[in-house]
Amino acid sequence: MMSNDTMKRIVLASRPDGPPTPDNFRLEELPMPAPGPGEILVRTIWLSLDPYMRGRMDAGPSYAAPVEIGATMEGGCVGQVIESNNPDFSVGDFVDHRFGWCTHGVSDGKGLRKLDPEVAPLSANLGVLGMPGMTAYAGLNIHGRPKEGETLVVGAATGAVGTMVGQLAKAQGLRVVGVAGGPEKCAYATETLGFDACLDHRAASTPHDLRVAMGEACPDGVDIYFENVGGKTLEAVLPLMNTFGRIPICGVISWYNAGGLGEGASEGQNHLPRTWRAILVKRLSVRGFIVTDHYDQFPEFLDLVGPMVKDGRIQYRETIAEGLESAPQALISLLEGGNFGKQLVAVSEDPTRK
């Protein structure tokens, strides 16, 4: 147990070479910060773990600056105000914040959103009603441009993003085929999330096997491939893309640990020429996007999806790691597909959770 006058955080100790290891992280204990005039002190309840964090651990250029060595790991969180010198926030208020991998933080309140636990469980604000949900919503609707009767494929089907992509697409009348790791996840995708089919990429011993299974699951081809994994899923889908198909790219998790150089795809081949040729011949639209580019649509996303979560039309699962100390191993596991649904860290007690 931690005393009341210290807080904990996890910093980036060193940059990984390939998959992260526990020694890339370091737990630190610091004096508890005191909120100044106009500031609030927040204790973190839930920390979100997401695949993009792997990218932040590298030094190379990306859409966001890397985490510096010795700096707190970044991350989205839900917390509760425990001290307030700010008239806009009362002690007990729930807020989302981005203090990162730490137990407490001080803020002037700017950019913090108050959360109503009656609308949805607090943790849902980090999943279906948070960044991953908005990623699914923006990618599907803005860049995927779905039409009733079309076929959509999404990888990491039971992950935070895939779960939402598939269910939002089903609600719009699409055929939805997921790809996930293991029979349990695949059963959940079809039985609980309502996907039309879900392929187990671990059961496919070669990229060719997955391609054959994908062909059987998509008899009318693929109109939207919601790209969040890359690797052999991309390889399997590409030949099935229909003319004028769309490929929104929000991530390439299977490649994150590979230093950008292609494990997962068939070895020893340059897949770019045939990919480029498929884009040409099939007149595909391939579009990278980052959810923050579309945060102007966050209110309309919440208006649409909030009620769907509340009344159960949107289902989701969570994998919860207990305690801030468990975050490094939970991220390592997430990057290997070890999570089942949204990966969270329970940093402190959620008083609204039964």
Added chain:
Amino acid sequence: MMSNDTMKRIVLASRPDGPPTPDNFRLEELPMPAPGPGEILVRTIWLSLDPYMRGRMDAGPSYAAPVEIGATMEGGCVGQVIESNNPDFSVGDFVDHRFGWCTHGVSDGKGLRKLDPEVAPLSANLGVLGMPGMTAYAGLNIHGRPKEGETLVVGAATGAVGTMVGQLAKAQGLRVVGVAGGPEKCAYATETLGFDACLDHRAASTPHDLRVAMGEACPDGVDIYFENVGGKTLEAVLPLMNTFGRIPICGVISWYNAGGLGEGASEGQNHLPRTWRAILVKRLSVRGFIVTDHYDQFPEFLDLVGPMVKDGRIQYRETIAEGLESAPQALISLLEGGNFGKQLVAVSEDPTRK
């Protein structure tokens, strides 16, 4: 010389394995066809040779059916009506047609467009005012979405498409950087076409050299990469793409002869992961397109570009091979970059040419 009662054509004799060779083609002499009721007989004056023809020689699926073994090679042509049983056409009319690699053809006139030699030289209807010009226009404006002050890169800069892309972009206030093979073409691109810079890919002995030169030529990065070559030009441009950049793909000529497997790009590496990651991180739009998808805009294209050709604001060059028999070697050369400007075959006399 051919007698008046026979015509010639060139058929696909066999499918190439890699670059085409002369024995993939066969010259045939046939009886001259006679136009039936409502039909016209046309002699071909100009035959257009274009990179897409390489794709038609393969058996694999593409956006158009392959040419069958023993069938006439496809191609766009300009010709003159020499017999008419159709009240819409008079002997002496000039028309564009798609009879392919042959000296004569019969048509009911459907789909044939009459050409006015006062608007532009007849051959221009196969280049700047024809399919390649329209490819440039549609790719640049619909998929490239150019804005004044942006930087555009185009490969095969002095080819039929590149010539137009660059000049249309210059007219809209963009910085234009071309890539071409050899100092003569590069000088033409900057001195006659008005490009801001043109890089000689033959002078760059490694992909790295070209990348360095490209970086120097594009100090503000690249907003539009008009993709018609693939290979090391793509490799050089990709790291320079700006956020929200656009990559319209109309062709990948450097890969056409490689059976889809990557000569031109650095050997022994899978370039797909880093390409996919760049699309994500930079939020690029990559869009394949085929000019025929946009032929509804052909009239507005002619309205805009016709006057620019007539008054010299659009410059262009032609490489002319003499006689139908020269077409196979001219196509082989075109695929190696041997042409300088639009590649044509002079099949018979052009009475309008001085």
